[in-house]
Each structure stands twice: as C-alpha cells, then as structure tokens.
Amino acid sequence: MKRVLSLIGSMVLGAxxxxxxxxxxxxxxxxxxxxxxxxxxxxxxxxNGTGEFRVYTRCNRLLARDYTVxxxxxxxxxxxxTAICHSGGKPYGAGIQVR
Numbered sequence: 001m002k003r004v005l006s007l008i009g010s011m012v013l014g015a016x017x018x019x020x021x022x023x024x025x026x027x028x029x030x031x032x033x034x035x036x037x038x039x040x041x042x043x044x045x046x047x048n049g050t051g052e053f054r055v056y057t058r059c060n061r062l063l064a065r066d067y068t069v070x071x072x073x074x075x076x077x078x079x080x081x082t083a084i085c086h087s088g089g090k091p092y093g094a095g096i097q098v099r
Contacts, residue, residue: 027050029053029098032046032047034094043082043083052077053098054075056071059091
C-alpha cells in the first residue's frame with residue numbers, strides 16, 4: 001500500500017511540474033490567402049498565428065513536365081511570400097505551407 005501511495009504521489013508531483021513548466025505552444029499561421037501576382041508569380045499571406053509560412057505553386061510549362069516551386073524563405077505572419085515559376089512556367093494550384 002505504501003508503495004502504491006508513493007507511486008501516486010510521484011505521478012501527481014510530476015504532472016504538477018510538467019504543467020508549471022509548460023509554455024504556450026506556438027500557433028501555426030492561419031487566415032491565409034493566395035493570389036497570382038503576375039503571369040509567373042504566386043503570392044500569399046497569413047494574418048494570424050505565431051509560426052512561419054511560405055507560398056508554393058505548381059508551374060505549367062508548354063511541352064515540358066509541370067514542377068513545384070516554393071518561396072525559399074520562411075516568412076512571418078503579416079508579410080507576403082512569393083513563389084516564381086521560371087523557364088516560361090505559368091503558376092496554378094498555389095498553396096501555403098506552415099511551420
């Protein structure tokens with residue numbers, strides 16, 4: 001019985017310490033939108049959250065395989081991210097990647 005009470009006490013103490021040391025988790029960016037800035041560029045932004053985001057888009061090239069491009073830089077909420085299709089590619093299917 002003593003052993004069981006000791007184990008329960010240790011579990012309660014561990015749970016209390018875990019809660020006391022916990023910090024609020026970062027919220028992934030949300031309220032995001034994308035648009036096509038030009039015939040070669042997809043853009044996007046997120047207006048809420050505390051993480052980072054970047055835009056990606058598929059690119060369509062005539063007589064060639066489609067490919068995906070990402071903004072190489074992760075952006076902070078409230079800024080704009082862009083992904084540029086090269087070699088005559090046209091953007092379609094833009095999205096937002098968050099972390």
